[in-house]
Amino acid sequence: MNLKLLYFASLADRAGRSEETRDSAARTPRELYVEVAAVYGFAFTADRLRVAVNGAFVGWDHALGAGDEVVFLPPVSGG
Amino acid sequence: MTARRFRLGEEPIDVAAERPALDHAAAGAYASFEGWVRDHNDGRSVRQLDYQAYPALALAEGEAILAEAVARFRVREARCVHRVGRLAIGDLAVWVGVSADHRGDAFEACRWIIDEVKRRVPIWKNEHYADGESGWLHPT
Numbered sequence: 001m002n003l004k005l006l007y008f009a010s011l012a013d014r015a016g017r018s019e020e021t022r023d024s025a026a027r028t029p030r031e032l033y034v035e036v037a038a039v040y041g042f043a044f045t046a047d048r049l050r051v052a053v054n055g056a057f058v059g060w061d062h063a064l065g066a067g068d069e070v071v072f073l074p075p076v077s078g079g
Numbered sequence: 080m081t082a083r084r085f086r087l088g089e090e091p092i093d094v095a096a097e098r099p100a101l102d103h104a105a106a107g108a109y110a111s112f113e114g115w116v117r118d119h120n121d122g123r124s125v126r127q128l129d130y131q132a133y134p135a136l137a138l139a140e141g142e143a144i145l146a147e148a149v150a151r152f153r154v155r156e157a158r159c160v161h162r163v164g165r166l167a168i169g170d171l172a173v174w175v176g177v178s179a180d181h182r183g184d185a186f187e188a189c190r191w192i193i194d195e196v197k198r199r200v201p202i203w204k205n206e207h208y209a210d211g212e213s214g215w216l217h218p219t
Contacts, residue, residue: 075218079114
């Protein structure tokens, strides 16, 4: 199924893009992160990230659906 | 009515224009925090920086923090504006304002809000150093 991913900060730099649509068999954000981390060589382990689907925080085992917007959020540094 | 206590700003923050949102006849105290861009971090000389946000979630999370502050502390109103985009040394990066009946609650809530914003809101800082390097900050 097609998933839309947004990338921010160092993850965007590393991926060389701020968004993409992927055809993925991942059923959860956990599976999807394993997939994209391998593609782009993300150094963060999942326990250092938070994940959001369709603009809200979710757990790593949240069930993904076609067309979902998924964002892996590296540690924040506002303020 | 949807409360909009937290905003992201592309333009310089005008504190004088923000403060009246906190006006309340029962409030005897106003406390604010201003976060400024400083010229050094972690031993390195900083020239300028960029803030990037995930807007949909940053707005929702910021709004949640301010609603929690109003529920948690005896305050009359609370507001926060955070800049995004490129900022120069000395620029106002984030402003928090709180009104309360008494100063203790205003100070406490203000401190709590800025701490929570820094901890939870999806905003990232990219520092540009004097030596030409730059780097996103991802505190552990």
